[in-house]
Amino acid sequence: MRDSEIKHLRPGSTRTLLDGSGRPYRWTITSLAFKGEHDPSGTPATWIIGAPAARAVTVLERLQPPSTDLLFRCLTHRHRLKPGAMTLRSSNELINHVITWINAYCHRHGINDIIPDVNGSPWNLTTRQFRRTLAWYIARRPGGVIAGAIQYRHLGIQMFEGYAGTSDSGFRAEVEAEQAIKRGEHLLALATDHQHDLSGPAAAEATARLADFHQRTGFAGSVITDIRRLHRVFARHDPEVYPGTYVTCVFNLDKALCRPHGASHEERPRPAPLDCQPLECRNVALTPGNAAARAAEADRLHEQLGARPNLPPALHASLARRRDAIRRFLTTTGGAT
């Protein structure tokens, strides 16, 4: 969202979608969109957001009096700023006040984490720089420290839904059909070529399910031409094996760490990939490709840990923990090469 779109948020603009067991799995926010829209007063639009953004809006709602119409009105105790909708200038002013506050706090407490000057002067931060910084990282370092390893890793799915999910073009159904074909072909290829190469806690279960799937589909080789037949097989005898880049999920609800509350009303519970805990879950099987992708991730983290300038200490420690956990996992599951 752009600055202007955020500034038009009103109370009650977020919505939380719940799965069959009452667990939140998706959050949306509604405001006015300006870019590319013909109406200069904006057009109502809905975006998919992450849980932290939804929580931030809830906090903002509590900060404003109940009668407020816009969430980004200036806080009433800031008499210096004019009442009314917050302007770009006042946002930037507040952000720079935060920098001053942080630096004064660090100075008072002898902490090193100040926001440094640039060329001898305080950096003048603007909201536009946040968007550009994020775009820079996503475009140039999709598997890198920020975009890959921390919170942005799942937003690809959410962003896809943000764009495709509101479309009337039928594009979403097409994508889902393609995904079913891809999954079917992947499963057949696994059953044909790799069922004896699997490792990890759910390897034996995966092998049994894949053999059964192969027998039921009756597809020769691994090319699927009859999507209806595939849908029928999935509807009656879905092996519930979900191939992924880093792990193959052999779904069993009782052991699924991504579904700690189980399923209350769902006809067919599914894994929750956004909450996957691949290094701990007992539903994980590894193909040789999965193991190689995981090992490459550990190597990438290792490289990033040695990068200069040094990463912030908390980020460094978090990435080091992740690298070590991946390597331990590969050694214990037999996936290490």
Ligand code: SF4
């Ligand atoms: S935590 Fe991951 S591997 Fe385990 S069931 Fe969920 S999606 Fe599958």
